[in-house]
Amino acid sequence: VAWKNRKVVLASRPDGYPKPANFELLEEDIDGPRHGEVVVESRWLSLDPYQRGRMSQTASYAPPLEIGETMPGGVVGRVVATESPALSIGDWVEGLLGWQEFHRGPASSLRRLDPTMAPPRAALGVLGIPGLTAWFGLTEIGRPRPGDTVVVSAASGAVGQVVGQLAKMSGCRVIGIAGSVDKLEYLTGELGFDAAVSRREENFAATLREACPAGVDVYFDNVGGPVSEAVFANLATRARVVVCGRISQVNLSQSDGAPRNDQFLIVKEACMEGFLLQRFGPHFDAARARLSQLIAADAIRYREDITEGIERAPEAFIGMLSGQNRGKALVRLGGG
Numbered sequence: 317v318a319w320k321n322r323k324v325v326l327a328s329r330p331d332g333y334p335k336p337a338n339f340e341l342l343e344e345d346i347d348g349p350r351h352g353e354v355v356v357e358s359r360w361l362s363l364d365p366y367q368r369g370r371m372s373q374t375a376s377y378a379p380p381l382e383i384g385e386t387m388p389g390g391v392v393g394r395v396v397a398t399e400s401p402a403l404s405i406g407d408w409v410e411g412l413l414g415w416q417e418f419h420r421g422p423a424s425s426l427r428r429l430d431p432t433m434a435p436p437r438a439a440l441g442v443l444g445i446p447g448l449t450a451w452f453g454l455t456e457i458g459r460p461r462p463g464d465t466v467v468v469s470a471a472s473g474a475v476g477q478v479v480g481q482l483a484k485m486s487g488c489r490v491i492g493i494a495g496s497v498d499k500l501e502y503l504t505g506e507l508g509f510d511a512a513v514s515r516r517e518e519n520f521a522a523t524l525r526e527a528c529p530a531g532v533d534v535y536f537d538n539v540g541g542p543v544s545e546a547v548f549a550n551l552a553t554r555a556r557v558v559v560c561g562r563i564s565q566v567n568l569s570q571s572d573g574a575p576r577n578d579q580f581l582i583v584k585e586a587c588m589e590g591f592l593l594q595r596f597g598p599h600f601d602a603a604r605a606r607l608s609q610l611i612a613a614d615a616i617r618y619r620e621d622i623t624e625g626i627e628r629a630p631e632a633f634i635g636m637l638s639g640q641n642r643g644k645a646l647v648r649l650g651g652g
């Protein structure tokens with residue numbers, strides 16, 4: 317048996333924001349599984365900011381992608397053939413299978429999902445990397461206390477929307493920063509944030525200052541750059557800055573150097589700490605269980621931004637990098 321696979325590979329390295337020409341859609345045949353292997357049919361593909369980093373020549377915490385290599389990404393799919401006792405045909409699984417419709421590989425590299433607990437695609441969003449990043453970044457690094465003012469950037473995105481709701485649950489005053497009016501409405505309306513500020517507004521810095529008169533105790537930073545520079549100017553004494561992501565910098569050929577006002581760390585005796593989610597791996601299951609309870613109780617809500625078809629993955633990815641996504645960016649490859 318063989319499967320016709322379609323996959324998106326890196327065709328050339330982007331200079332600045334990626335363009336459709338940096339990607340190529342290729343077809344190949346995939347053979348049946350060998351001993352210990354399964355074939356997975358992809359149903360959902362996750363689009364994440366780290367994938368942009370992998371397209372560049374400079375290595376970060378993961379090596380750069382080679383030209384011609386399949387774009388990396390989390391996938392939720394179903395087993396369609398198996399030579400492993402660990403997985404049966406029809407099982408839902410999650411793994412780093414990349415931007416492609418089929419995958420053959422060892423069963424041991426996949427995590428089996430229970431579709432009765434949550435929709436399988438949640439394993440890429442609120443119960444996956446973004447949800448876990450929000451959970452551990454906020455609770456372990458940000459350590460919010462009741463009454464704290466918490467600011468989160470890229471607040472309506474996959475990570476940010478969970479951060480803000482968890483901070484509300486900790487009794488904090490929560491301010492979200494996002495890039496459009498409808499996102500601000502989502503944050504204060506649907507998610508119960510206390511205030512939301514547009515990073516694109518002309519008076520952004522002044523509006524932000526008005527929104528946090530007592531200063532910022534916890535800044536969950538998804539973006540870096542000028543947005544973070546504006547937040548730094550409002551840090552409260554002994555503030556915690558959670559350095560989660562730097563999406564404002566990934567598409568620049570040269571860093572804009574912001575935030576340049578890190579003297580506030582001294583004046584406010586503040587702490588700035590970065591983290592990689594992998595550190596908390598041993599505690600993922602416990603965090604997923606807690607997040608599942610909160611979702612079931614409607615204490616955590618989330619949005620997903622769904623694009624149809626592998627051929628549209630590049631355009632959806634480019635859109636996400638410039639803020640066009642409304643919630644967790646996913647590509648539906650078969651759904652379910």
Ligand SMILES: NC(=O)c1ccc[n+]([C@@H]2O[C@H](COP(=O)([O-])OP(=O)(O)OC[C@H]3O[C@@H](n4cnc5c(N)ncnc54)[C@H](OP(=O)(O)O)[C@@H]3O)[C@@H](O)[C@H]2O)c1
Nearest residue numbers: 365470473474475494495538539561562563564592593639
């Ligand atoms: N440390 C870790 O282990 C870890 C793990 C997972 C994710 N992350 C990081 O978490 C961050 C959020 O990831 P996500 O998956 O939740 O993505 P996301 O927030 O769903 O999507 C990215 C958002 O970034 C914002 N953005 C884009 N360009 C920007 C710019 N120049 N300045 C300010 N904001 C900009 C846009 O929102 P607006 O237009 O609304 O501002 C866009 O919607 C990323 O930086 C990612 O790298 C870190």
